[in-house]
Amino acid sequence: MNAYHQLSKLFLALVLVSGSALSQSLAPEWKNSKVKVSPVVPVKAYVFPLSQVELLDSPFRQAMQADVNFLKELQPDRLLSEFRSHSGLKPKAEKYGGWESSGLAGHTLGHYLSACAMHYANTKDPEFLKRVNYMIDELDECQKARKTGYIGAIPKEDTVFAEVSKGDIRSRGFDLNGAWSPWYTVHKVMAGLLDAHLYCDNKKALDINVRMANWVGETLKNLTDEQIQKMLLCEYGGMNELLVNTYSLTKDKKFLDLSYKFHDRWILDSLAHHKDILPGKHSNTQIPKLIGTVRRYELTGNKEDYESAAFFWNTVVNHHSYATGGNSNYEYLSTPDQLNEKLTENTMETCNTYNMLKLTRHLFALQPSAHYMDYYERGLYNHILASQNHTTGMMCYFVPLRMGAKKQFSSRLHDFTCCVGSGMENHVKYNESIYFKGADGSLYVNLFIPSKLNWEEKGLQVNMETQLPADSSIRLTLHPKKAISLPLRIRKPHWAGTMLVLLNGKPVSDLKEEEGYLVINRKWNAGDLVEVSLPSKLYTVAMPDNPDRKAYFYGPLILAGNLGPQETDPAVGIPVVVSNDSDPNRYIKSTGKPLEFQTSRLGNPGTLTLQPFYALQDDHYSVYWDVFTSKTWQEQQKRYEEQRRQARELELRTVDNLRVGEMQPERDHDFSGENLETGESHTRKFRVANEGGSFQFTMKTDPDSKNTLVATYWGMDNRGRQFDILVDGKTIASEDVNKYKESRFYEISYELPKELTTGKMSVTIKFQAKKGNQAGPVYGIRMLKD
Numbered sequence: 100m101n102a103y104h105q106l107s108k109l110f111l112a113l114v115l116v117s118g119s120a121l122s123q124s125l126a127p128e129w130k131n132s133k134v135k136v137s138p139v140v141p142v143k144a145y146v147f148p149l150s151q152v153e154l155l156d157s158p159f160r161q162a163m164q165a166d167v168n169f170l171k172e173l174q175p176d177r178l179l180s181e182f183r184s185h186s187g188l189k190p191k192a193e194k195y196g197g198w199e200s201s202g203l204a205g206h207t208l209g210h211y212l213s214a215c216a217m218h219y220a221n222t223k224d225p226e227f228l229k230r231v232n233y234m235i236d237e238l239d240e241c242q243k244a245r246k247t248g249y250i251g252a253i254p255k256e257d258t259v260f261a262e263v264s265k266g267d268i269r270s271r272g273f274d275l276n277g278a279w280s281p282w283y284t285v286h287k288v289m290a291g292l293l294d295a296h297l298y299c300d301n302k303k304a305l306d307i308n309v310r311m312a313n314w315v316g317e318t319l320k321n322l323t324d325e326q327i328q329k330m331l332l333c334e335y336g337g338m339n340e341l342l343v344n345t346y347s348l349t350k351d352k353k354f355l356d357l358s359y360k361f362h363d364r365w366i367l368d369s370l371a372h373h374k375d376i377l378p379g380k381h382s383n384t385q386i387p388k389l390i391g392t393v394r395r396y397e398l399t400g401n402k403e404d405y406e407s408a409a410f411f412w413n414t415v416v417n418h419h420s421y422a423t424g425g426n427s428n429y430e431y432l433s434t435p436d437q438l439n440e441k442l443t444e445n446t447m448e449t450c451n452t453y454n455m456l457k458l459t460r461h462l463f464a465l466q467p468s469a470h471y472m473d474y475y476e477r478g479l480y481n482h483i484l485a486s487q488n489h490t491t492g493m494m495c496y497f498v499p500l501r502m503g504a505k506k507q508f509s510s511r512l513h514d515f516t517c518c519v520g521s522g523m524e525n526h527v528k529y530n531e532s533i534y535f536k537g538a539d540g541s542l543y544v545n546l547f548i549p550s551k552l553n554w555e556e557k558g559l560q561v562n563m564e565t566q567l568p569a570d571s572s573i574r575l576t577l578h579p580k581k582a583i584s585l586p587l588r589i590r591k592p593h594w595a596g597t598m599l600v601l602l603n604g605k606p607v608s609d610l611k612e613e614e615g616y617l618v619i620n621r622k623w624n625a626g627d628l629v630e631v632s633l634p635s636k637l638y639t640v641a642m643p644d645n646p647d648r649k650a651y652f653y654g655p656l657i658l659a660g661n662l663g664p665q666e667t668d669p670a671v672g673i674p675v676v677v678s679n680d681s682d683p684n685r686y687i688k689s690t691g692k693p694l695e696f697q698t699s700r701l702g703n704p705g706t707l708t709l710q711p712f713y714a715l716q717d718d719h720y721s722v723y724w725d726v727f728t729s730k731t732w733q734e735q736q737k738r739y740e741e742q743r744r745q746a747r748e749l750e751l752r753t754v755d756n757l758r759v760g761e762m763q764p765e766r767d768h769d770f771s772g773e774n775l776e777t778g779e780s781h782t783r784k785f786r787v788a789n790e791g792g793s794f795q796f797t798m799k800t801d802p803d804s805k806n807t808l809v810a811t812y813w814g815m816d817n818r819g820r821q822f823d824i825l826v827d828g829k830t831i832a833s834e835d836v837n838k839y840k841e842s843r844f845y846e847i848s849y850e851l852p853k854e855l856t857t858g859k860m861s862v863t864i865k866f867q868a869k870k871g872n873q874a875g876p877v878y879g880i881r882m883l884k885d
Contacts, residue, residue, distance in 0.1 A: 125297075125344045126460040127397060129536060129556075133297060135350035138397040144467040144535040144543055146460065147552065149220040149298070152530040155549035155564075158713065159529040162484060165492035166526035170214055172511065175230055178208040179237050181252030186241035196513040202279030203517070205252030205288060208234070210520030212291030216298035218527040231295050235304045238292070242307055248314030250307070251288065253281050264318045268329050271777055272381060273762045275333040282361075285315070286336030286387070287520065293344055305348060312345050312354055319360050331363045334384040337454075339391030347398060358395060363388055370407040375414050378434050379779035382419075382427040383517075385411070386454035393461040405465075412458055416474050421500060422640040422650040423485070423657055423712070423722065424478030425452050429758055431784065436643035442723060444507075446500040449518040452482045453525055460532055463545075467535065469615020472545040473593045475532060479546070481657040483525050485713040486518070494522030502673040502721040503662060534561070541586035543616065547573055547633070547655075559583060559623075568635035568654030569693040575629040582624050588616035589631060594654055599632035637683040637696070642723065649676075649726050651683060651709060658696065658709040659720040666719060672743050674707055675725040677732045749883075754806065755799035757880040760784030768796040780813065780876070783844075787875035788822075788868050794875075795865040800856045801884035808849045808864065811879035814839035822874035825865040826855050836875075844878065 127138055129145040154160040176192035181204050183190045194200055199207055212234060219227040241250045249260070259278040262268070273280050289311055295304035315338075319327065342358035345351075367388060369376045377385065393408035395401060418435035420426045425447030433441060456478055463471040485506075486495040493508035496518040509519050533550050535543040542554070542561070552561040558580035565573040575587075591598060591612065600607045600617060611618045619629065635654030642648040651658045660674070667673055676698065678686045687696050687709065696709040712722060727735065758764040760777040761784055774792025778785055788794045800806045808824070813836075820836035832849045839845045856862060868874035 125347060125394065126457075127464045134347055136347040136398055139400045140397055140465065141538070142397070142464055143538050144464050145538070146464065146531065147534050147536060147554070149217060149528065149531060150223075151553045151555060152533055153221070153551040153553075154530050155551060157549045157566075158484065158489070159548055162487050162489050162526045163529060165487065165489050166214075166523065167218060167492075169492040169511070170211070170218065170523060170527075171226065173211065175211075175234050175237070178211055179234065179241075181205060182208065182238065182241045182250055185252055185256065186244040186250065188241060188244055195515055197510075197515040197519075198517070199252075199515045202254055203284055204254065206284040206517065207287075207515045207520050207523075208252075209284075209287030209289070209291035210523050213294040214523035214527050216291075216294040217524065220298040221527065221530065228299055231299045231304075232301060235292070235295055235301050235307065238307055239303055242310060248310040248317075250311065251281075251284065253278055253284055256281060260318055263330060264321065266322055266326050268326055270330050270332040272332070272384070272760070273334055275330065279762075280334040280336070282333070282335035282338050284336075285311075286338050286341050289341050289345075290337070293341070293348070296348070308345060309349060309351075312342060312357070315342070316353065316357050319357070322360075327360055328364060331361065334381070335361055337387030337391050339388060340394050341391075343391060343395045343398060355395075355398070358391065361388075361391070367392060367407045368403070370411050370414075371403040373406070373410050375418075375435060377411075377414060377419065377432045379783065380432050381430055382415075382432050383430065383448055383450045383454060386415075386451060386458060390454060390458050390461065393458065393465075397461070397465070408458065409462060412455075412462055415455065418643075421447065422477075422652075423447065423481040423498070423500070424455075424474060425449075425482040425498060426455070427451055429761055429764075431761070439642045439645040439648055442500045442502060444499045444501050444504055445497045447482055447498040449482065449486045449495055449498060449525075450521045452478045453518075453521040456483070456532075463532075463535070467537070467543060467614060467616075469590050469593070472532070472590055473615075476546055476592070476655050479529070479532075480655050481712055485715075486522065487526055488716050489713075490716070492526075494519050494525075500722050502723060503667040503719050504721075505666075505719045506716065508716075533563075537586070537588065539586065541588050541618075541620075543588045543590070544575065545590050557583060557585070566693075567633060568656060571632050571634040573631040573633060575631070577623045577627045577629070578625050579623055580625075582622050584620075584622045586618050586620040587623075587629065588613070588618050589629075591615055591617055592633070592655065594635070594638065594652065595633055596636070601628075601630040601632075603628055604630075637687055639683055639726075647726050647731070648723050650723050651687065653694065653696070653711075656694065656711045656713075657722060659712040659715050659722050660698075660724070661708045661710060661715060662719040662721060664718055672747070673721055675727060675732075677727050677729060679728050752883040752885075753881060754801050754884050755882040757796060757798065758784070759786040759877055759879060765796070768798065770794065770796040778876070783878045785813075785876035785878045787873050787877070788866060789873050791868050791870050791872065792874065793865055793867040795863055796880070797861050797863050798880065798882045799861050800851075800859055800882060802856065802858050802860060804884040805853055806851045806856045807883045807885075808851060809881040809883060810834075810847050810849070810877050812836050812839060812845050812847060813876065813878065814841045814843055814845050819872040820875070821869045821872040823867045823869065824849060825867060826851055827862050828865075829855060831855075848883075 126146045127142040174192060177195050180190040180192055180194035215227045215230050238250055255278055259276045259281055262276050269276050275281055289308050292304045292308040295301045338361040339358045342354045346354040389408040389411045392404040396404035415426055419432050427448050428441040428443055429445045430448050456475055459471050459475045482498060486498050488508045495506050495508060496516050533546045533548050534552050547565050547567045549565055550563050560578040562576045567573060600610055607619055638652050639649040680686050686699050690697050694711050698707045757768045772788055772794030774789040775794055776787050776789055786794060822834055823830050824832045866874040
């Protein structure tokens with residue numbers, strides 16, 4: 100029995116927590132005693148503490164319970180294992196696998212602390228308070244043993260940070276002096292400490308965080324701005340936000356000043372001047388930076404911090420996001436409004452939307468408007484809720500949008516990716532934005548999720564009953580302790596038609612609309628009932644660069660076509676929709692079951708069942724559909740079939756595919772080398788070995804076929820780009836990229852001698868630069884079989 104469970108058996112009494120539980124990421128809350136520095140800019144809407152909003156029965160509550168079951172299964176001592184060993188203490192249990200046994204070790208503990216603390220704030224379940232307090236005590240012991248203020252579990256962390264502190268900085272996208280995004284993990288641990296303080300009133304957690312923040316200051320104090328900016332080339336999570344929040348809880352200005360050490364000038368200053376420099380950038384590296392700038396704006400009034408966050412939000416939401424509200428393909432953003440060819444197995448990293456929703460809450464607090472909550476609803480219902488298996492509680496790293504894809508959920512004990520960590524938090528905090536309180540004393544009803552609000556300071560309880568969109572009715576019952584006057588603001592969703600609003604059974608005569616909210620301003624008495632009729636209908640959202648590729652919605656929910664448990668036969672292809680009606684309500688009908696529909700007109704025989712995307716777990720599906728009229732289908736069918744044939748042929752021939760310059764694909768292919776550089780050009784990542792260097796990687800092969808290596812280069816380079824390509828040590832080709840004269844991508848094939856692959860499941864490929872030359876740049880590698 101591990102130490103935590105031994106202690107747990109002795110913990111019999113519930114410890115009562117004083118004060119309210121502050122919102123995650125410190126979105127503005129009205130008069131919280133823990134906050135020592137209040138916003139200096141006008142806040143127009145405030146969040147409610149999690150403890151004041153209870154979820155009622157719905158798919159969201161089901162998802163929360165599945166997550167809670169997983170949180171209870173995890174063992175704190177296993178998450179603490181490397182923290183203890185790195186502090187010179189004996190571990191009390193074996194560490195977990197996956198990322199917890201590799202370079203990003205320790206990040207999960209921070210997410211787990213946050214998730215447990217938030218769930219305790221929600222429910223006052225003593226089991227979760229025990230877990231939080233136990234882990235904080237253990238981290239305190241680790242910190243005291245180290246004597247530096249630092250705590251962590253990152254491989255080579257002492258060497259890495261010692262080198263950085265001396266100005267010896269070797270940094271790129273996910274690598275800082277040989278460590279995998281170490282500041283990212285520091286941020287997760289410190290964020291978990293703050294949440295333990297905010298939600299569980301654990302003062303020791305704040306003390307540990309402050310000592311760790313002091314260590315950050317000591318580590319960076321002698322670095323020049325140039326060295327700092329070089330360090331920030333490596334992903335650093337939300338360190339700027341974390342330090343601003345530490346300032347707000349301590350009133351120690353040195354932490355505010357320290358937050359500027361994590362200000363990426365190239366990215367953030369460009370955004371502040373409304374320059375979209377996002378194409379080719381790793382999405383989730385950027386989003387936390389903007390949460391930090393908008394939080395700093397709240398406490399300082401620095402207008403550029405606000406401009407960067409607001410412009411970023413508008414750019415990502417309106418030009419880089421899918422209909423689901425998620426963004427990125429293979430974790431990266433691409434050309435604005437060019438998403439049609441970006442439907443793969445690796446769309447929509449879940450961490451991205453986790454962070455986009457945080458950013459949205461801050462922006463809404465400053466400028467409450469329905470368009471912020473329209474996006475919040477879209478991302479919450481159609482990405483976050485859809486990213487979990489509601490039976491097992493397991494999460495998706497990517498939520499695939501490839502036509503015919505299937506969700507891949509994490510394992511219970513052997514993944515612990517970033518999206519498992521953020522997923523632990525996602526599903527215990529669905530209640531955080533349902534309601535906001537206006538600075539004028541009004542109540543915002545943002546999301547139509549069954550819930551109960553207990554607005555303590557107003558002496559007001561609000562019950563929301565709804566099964567929207569399966570049923571159009573929303574019932575809001577107000578129970579003030581005594582009659583109270585306030586404006587009630589009910590969001591009018593972008594997808595809504597005419598909303599009928601009744602007060603105690605009668606139409607509201609003086610209903611107003613402000614910033615996308617219907618407003619009822621009156622004196623409320625106990626039992627007052629507001630009934631909102633919000634009928635849903637089918638509608639489509641097209642790809643920005645292809646009006647004939649569409650996603651189908653019913654109210655707030657995106658619908659997916661259930662293609663069954665088996666992969667679609669490439670020879671048949673994914674169905675297309677053929678209809679001369681522009682209104683989908685004419686050719687898609689309800690089956691009679693709640694939120695289940697059936698198409699009546701397809702390019703293939705038969706019908707297709709559509710259902711909410713979040714409800715699909717084990718079957719293959721499509722979210723986007725190619726939609727044609729009878730005439731355009733006849734005109735384009737041959738071309739469409741030829742494109743599909745070519746794509747099917749490539750897919751069938753592909754044995755392996757390496758997306759270079761991207762973290763996880765390179766790790767999966769054992770990518771390594773010397774004199775390496777990675778970069779972004781022509782909206783794609785590349786790898787190049789400089790000064791006679793090399794890089795190598797493993798690729799799967801078909802042991803019974805002839806294999807062909809295909810490398811992607813950009814032409815018209817005009818530099819020293821001569822190199823050899825070796826397979827298991829034998830040179831198969833010599834290349835000179837300069838011979839490709841047009842400014843475009845070239846896909847060059849290299850046949851592998853059959854004797855090099857016969858009977859082999861994989862080979863090692865090496866690109867070796869010739870003397871005085873470079874190997875690459877290479878933008879992609881694929882292995883094909885005949």
